[in-house]
Amino acid sequence: xxxxxxILGITFxxxxxxxxxxxxxxxxxxxxxxxxxxTTGYIAWQLPVDSYLMHFTIGSFDIVWxxxxxxxxxxxxxxxxxxxxxxxxxxxxKGKKRLGYYYMNxxxxxxxxxxxxxxxxxxxxxxxxxxxxxxxxxxxxxxxxDSQQIGLKYFIFSAIGAYAILTALILIYVNLGSITFIKIxxxxxxxxxxxxxxxxxxxxxxxxxxxxxxxxxVWAPESYxxxxxxxxxxxxxxxxxxxxxxxxxxxxxxAAQGGYYIYVKEILAWIGGITALLATFYAVFQTDAKKLLAxxxxxxxxxxxVGLAIGTPLSIMSALFLTILHAAFKAALFLATGAVYHRTGxxxxxxxxxxxxxxxxxxxxxxxxxxxxxxxxPLGGFAGKWMLYQSLIQSDHYFLVIIVFAxxxxxxxxxxxxxxxxxxxxEEKEFADVKEVSWLMRIPMLSLAIFTLVVGVMPGLxxxxxxxxxxxxxxxxxxxxxxxxxxxxxxxxxxFTIMNSIGVLFVIAASFITIKxxxxxxxxxTKDIHTSGEVPTENENLTYAVDFYKPFERALGRVxxxxxxxxxxxxxxxxxxxxxxxxxxxxxxxxxxxxxxxLFLVILIVFSEMIFGxxx
Amino acid sequence: MDIxxxxxxxxILTPVIAFFVGALYGGLARVVTARIQNRxxxxxxxxxxxxxxxxxxxxxxxxxxMQHLGPVWAITASTTTLLFIPILRDSVFFSNLSFDGDLxxxxxxxxxxxxxxxxxxxxxxxxxxxxxxxxxxxxxxxxKVPFILSLVALMVQFKTTNLNDLLxxxxxxxxxxxxxxxxxxxxxxxxxxxMMGYKPFDIVFxxxxxxxxxxxxxxxxxxxxMLTSRSIFTFAKLVLFTDIFLGGADNIFSxxxxxxxxxxxxxxxxxxxxRFRTEQSVRFFWGWPTVFGILAIIIAVQ
Numbered sequence: 043x044x045x046x047x048x049i050l051g052i053t054f055x056x057x058x059x060x061x062x063x064x065x066x067x068x069x070x071x072x073x074x075x076x077x078x079x080x081t082t083g084y085i086a087w088q089l090p091v092d093s094y095l096m097h098f099t100i101g102s103f104d105i106v107w108x109x110x111x112x113x114x115x116x117x118x119x120x121x122x123x124x125x126x127x128x129x130x131x132x133x134x135x136k137g138k139k140r141l142g143y144y145y146m147n148x149x150x151x152x153x154x155x156x157x158x159x160x161x162x163x164x165x166x167x168x169x170x171x172x173x174x175x176x177x178x179x180x181x182x183x184x185x186x187x188d189s190q191q192i193g194l195k196y197f198i199f200s201a202i203g204a205y206a207i208l209t210a211l212i213l214i215y216v217n218l219g220s221i222t223f224i225k226i227x228x229x230x231x232x233x234x235x236x237x238x239x240x241x242x243x244x245x246x247x248x249x250x251x252x253x254x255x256x257x258x259x260v261w262a263p264e265s266y267x268x269x270x271x272x273x274x275x276x277x278x279x280x281x282x283x284x285x286x287x288x289x290x291x292x293x294x295x296x297a298a299q300g301g302y303y304i305y306v307k308e309i310l311a312w313i314g315g316i317t318a319l320l321a322t323f324y325a326v327f328q329t330d331a332k333k334l335l336a337x338x339x340x341x342x343x344x345x346x347x348v349g350l351a352i353g354t355p356l357s358i359m360s361a362l363f364l365t366i367l368h369a370a371f372k373a374a375l376f377l378a379t380g381a382v383y384h385r386t387g388x389x390x391x392x393x394x395x396x397x398x399x400x401x402x403x404x405x406x407x408x409x410x411x412x413x414x415x416x417x418x419x420p421l422g423g424f425a426g427k428w429m430l431y432q433s434l435i436q437s438d439h440y441f442l443v444i445i446v447f448a449x450x451x452x453x454x455x456x457x458x459x460x461x462x463x464x465x466x467x468x469e470e471k472e473f474a475d476v477k478e479v480s481w482l483m484r485i486p487m488l489s490l491a492i493f494t495l496v497v498g499v500m501p502g503l504x505x506x507x508x509x510x511x512x513x514x515x516x517x518x519x520x521x522x523x524x525x526x527x528x529x530x531x532x533x534x535x536x537x538f539t540i541m542n543s544i545g546v547l548f549v550i551a552a553s554f555i556t557i558k559x560x561x562x563x564x565x566x567x568t569k570d571i572h573t574s575g576e577v578p579t580e581n582e583n584l585t586y587a588v589d590f591y592k593p594f595e596r597a598l599g600r601v602x603x604x605x606x607x608x609x610x611x612x613x614x615x616x617x618x619x620x621x622x623x624x625x626x627x628x629x630x631x632x633x634x635x636x637x638x639x640x641l642f643l644v645i646l647i648v649f650s651e652m653i654f655g656x657x658x
Numbered sequence: 659m660d661i662x663x664x665x666x667x668x669x670i671l672t673p674v675i676a677f678f679v680g681a682l683y684g685g686l687a688r689v690v691t692a693r694i695q696n697r698x699x700x701x702x703x704x705x706x707x708x709x710x711x712x713x714x715x716x717x718x719x720x721x722x723x724m725q726h727l728g729p730v731w732a733i734t735a736s737t738t739t740l741l742f743i744p745i746l747r748d749s750v751f752f753s754n755l756s757f758d759g760d761l762x763x764x765x766x767x768x769x770x771x772x773x774x775x776x777x778x779x780x781x782x783x784x785x786x787x788x789x790x791x792x793x794x795x796x797x798x799x800x801x802k803v804p805f806i807l808s809l810v811a812l813m814v815q816f817k818t819t820n821l822n823d824l825l826x827x828x829x830x831x832x833x834x835x836x837x838x839x840x841x842x843x844x845x846x847x848x849x850x851x852x853m854m855g856y857k858p859f860d861i862v863f864x865x866x867x868x869x870x871x872x873x874x875x876x877x878x879x880x881x882x883x884m885l886t887s888r889s890i891f892t893f894a895k896l897v898l899f900t901d902i903f904l905g906g907a908d909n910i911f912s913x914x915x916x917x918x919x920x921x922x923x924x925x926x927x928x929x930x931x932x933r934f935r936t937e938q939s940v941r942f943f944w945g946w947p948t949v950f951g952i953l954a955i956i957i958a959v960q
Contacts, residue, residue, distance in 0.1 A: 396783065398722060398723075398724060398781060399722055402723075405724075409777070413773075416769075416773070417766060418766050418767070418769060418770045418773060419763060419766055419767060419770070424763075424766060427762075427766070428762055428763065431762050432762070432819065435810060435813055435814065435819070438959075440810055440814060440955045440959065441952075441955075443806075443810060444803065444806060444807060444810065447802070447803075447806045448799070448802070448803050448806075451769075451798065451799050451802040451803075452799045454769065454773065454795055454798065454799070455795050455796065455799065458773070458776055458777075458780075458791065458795055461777070461780075462776075462777075462780045462788065462791070466724065466777065466780030466781045466783075467780060467781075467783055467788065468783040469783065529819065531817050531818055531819065533760050533818060533819045533820045533823075534757075534758070534760075535758070535759060535760060535763055536758035536759070539755055539758040539759070540738070540742075540758070540759060540763070540767075543738045543741055543742075543755060544734055544735075544738055547733070547734040547737050547738060548730060548731070548734045551729075551730040551733050551734055551883065552727060552730045555726070555729065555730055555879055555880070555883060556726070563717055563718060563719055563720040563726075564718060564719055564720075565719070565720060565721070565722065566719045566720070566721060568721065568781075568782065568783025568784075569783070570719075571782060571783060571784045571875055572784060572786075572874055572875060573784075584783065584784075584785050585785070586785040586788035586789055586792075590788075590792055591792055591795075591796060593792070593793060593796050593935065593936030593937045593940070594792075594796040594799070594936070594937070594940065596936075596937040597796065597800070597936065597937035597940035597941055597944075
């Protein structure tokens with residue numbers, strides 16, 4: 043069973059099986075799904091590294107599936123994240139309708155992602171890419187009727203991406219006569235300049251849609267926020283990473299062979315940087331927690347794109363490090379938000395407030411999540427950000443580093459808003475009887491949060507497989523040890539010392555203040571506060587949540603006014619008008635169509651000499 | 659593994675010294691302000707006594723774990739910041755952990771404390787605290803931009819991100835970075851005004867308007883720990899700027915002179931200026947200070 047066919051067979055088989063089981067023995071359905079993903083994770087871990095594991099032909103196309111260190115990194119990401127998300131789904135989705143549909147599409151999405159990372163030719167990559175789009179579309183429209191419009195937007199952008207990939211595929215096939223990766227990687231440089239450049243741009247557009255690079259991001263905020271929380275974790279954690287997977291291959295395996303490489307890199311890096319900055323600013327002003335996290339995801343993927351596009355060993359290391367880490371912390375945050383939704387029924391940050399004492403574990407997850415996102419040491423985000431800044435400064439991208447740094451600082455705003463609105467602040471009566479979620483939901487969240495701490499202190503654990511994956515991309519990893527990372531100038535950062543310093547000081551200070559004060563202290567409610575002499579009445583609203591960052595919004599002024607979304611909407615409105623005119627032709631009336639047929643025949647007869655060369 | 663006792667003694671003593679110096683500077687600032695306003699003001703060691711008094715009080719209420727740990731978090735961050743900054747040049751005793759971290763690490767760890775305090779203040783549910791945090795974080799985004807610009811300029815100029823290397827290149831008076839890279843200094847010192855939180859950038863704590871903002875629910879030991887943290891952090895920031903721009907210090911006396919003079923800059927600016935609104939201060943930092951920072955980078959690249 044240790045084979046790619048095994049992995050794909052198990053996931054796709056389990057997808058159908060769960061659908062059937064849903065109608066026969068619903069209880070088994072969840073367990074089958076969890077086991078299937080767990081097993082494939084084990085197989086992905088054991089799978090030998092060989093780029094030619096499976097081979098067959100369809101028509102004149104060679105289909106090759108294989109495994110590389112690069113594929114393995116992403117496959118393990120998919121399986122671990124999929125496993126946790128399914129574990130979480132067990133209680134989260136309890137009592138919801140159409141669970142067979144949900145689990146089937148969930149497993150198909152996971153299977154198709156496996157397919158993408160194991161594809162060693164463009165055709166199967168495209169094939170699995172489409173399956174992934176379809177299954178994720180199904181899960182976006184799972185929730186409710188309003189979701190169809192949002193699903194449609196996602197689908198249109200995915201279609202643009204897919205056809206970009208398809209066009210590139212045809213271009214390459216016409217010019218090289220083959221679409222296997224081995225052939226493309228070795229001969230890509232032999233194609234003419236124009237073909238090369240258009241193939242690279244088309245592929246980058248195709249992969250850029252999934253990783254929500256601006257201006258192709260407009261589908262993401264709504265699609266992320268409307269899909270069920272466990273799948274949002276996959277959506278942001280793994281599915282968007284397929285775009286990163288593709289961009290990595292395009293940049294280092296294909297574009298690196300041409301003279302335009304340096305320009306493509308620079309432009310992509312700037313697009314990534316601007317994506318990071320603008321998405322962060324948008325995130326600051328969101329009122330829905332999931333939308334906030336969605337914009338945050340777009341921003342974080344911006345960093346990853348910057349890292350890949352810079353292309354120095356340290357920057358690629360940081361990009362892949364952030365890829366894995368972003369999957370962990372963003373999934374943890376989405377799952378924590380899901381837990382809040384599970385208990386309170388909303389993710390509106392203006393409504394929910396003061397859940398910390400009711401949901402301490404969820405709060406802990408969210409806390410570690412936001413620390414990791416913000417890049418504050420000692421959690422994992424710091425090591426990734428550190429590598430990114432170092433590589434940006436050392437590769438002479440001085441202004442890009444400012445943009446990236448500004449967006450990373452602005453991230454504090456939305457992260458604080460997120461945790462403050464949901465967990466801190468006034469405790470509302472409305473949520474007085476909210477309870478913590480079950481352990482089956484806590485374990486996935488907490489495991490992901492703890493993972494960010496572990497790789498934060500020992501980044502070397504994660505950098506080991508990453509340096510293997512970089513070998514596949516043809517780049518040698520820069521110098522690192524388990525807890526120490528060096529930059530290109532020989533300066534180092536020692537996470538172990540940092541963790542020790544923070545840990546020791548925290549324990550000393552915490553025990554001092556706890557022994558001296560906490561025991562004798564009595565808990566007072568959030569109404570019992572200093573209000574300059576006025577005693578708040580019982581129903582007085584003391585929550586500060588609406589327009590949390592109004593001053594910052596004023597400071598930004600008109601920066602956020604222009605919207606790509608509006609541009610797309612105007613395009614779609616114009617097209618709609620155009621198609622309305624087409625309705626005069628396609629009236630939907632049978633008689634009109636019959637008349638068209640007759641007219642067509644008349645034209646054929648009249649002009650038959652011109653068209654066929656024979657007179658009828 | 660042989661244990662370097664001198665370094666361990668340094669690690670223990672540095673925060674203590676920082677606390678006393680920082681608290682004393684706070685007191686001196688009050689005296690100087692009073693003299694300018696033609697008052698006499700409290701004695702210079704008043705802040706020190708206040709903090710010691712606060713530690714002797716016992717608290718009878720708390721607002722939950724996060725509020726309880728907020729000051730702990732703040733003091734952890736400020737002390738860690740201090741330990742990763744070399745206090746004196748070429749001193750084993752005071753080099754502490756500065757070889758294991760660098761400027762980018764310092765930039766992040768400096769925010770760690772504000773984040774902890776913000777979380778602690780958040781749990782109290784006091785709307786004034788939340789308003790203060792909202793303003794503080796907005797202002798943070800403002801002054802971080804010129805600050806990073808000036809640091810990047812120096813990093814690029816000397817091809818290092820470690821503070822010890824930056825100290826090493828400033829080996830004589832004329833090689834101080836204030837002269838080698840004046841625009842970086844200008845951007846840095848303007849960002850420093852925002853960091854210190856005196857007027858015109860004190861809207862975060864605005865005592866008369868939002869009752870001191872974030873720390874308004876903290877009393878007794880919590881407040882004591884917070885003030886301790888603030889004293890240590892003040893000293894850490896002063897030493898950091900001395901190391902970056904004023905060539906560090908060879909002995910403790912020149913360190914005290916340099917840091918005290920540096921401390922007087924935000925104080926004097928504050929005494930003669932009214933308060934900015936949040937958006938005004940953010941815009942201020944994105945204006946001239948940022949331009950200076952960009953100029954500094956352009957000159958450094960040349």
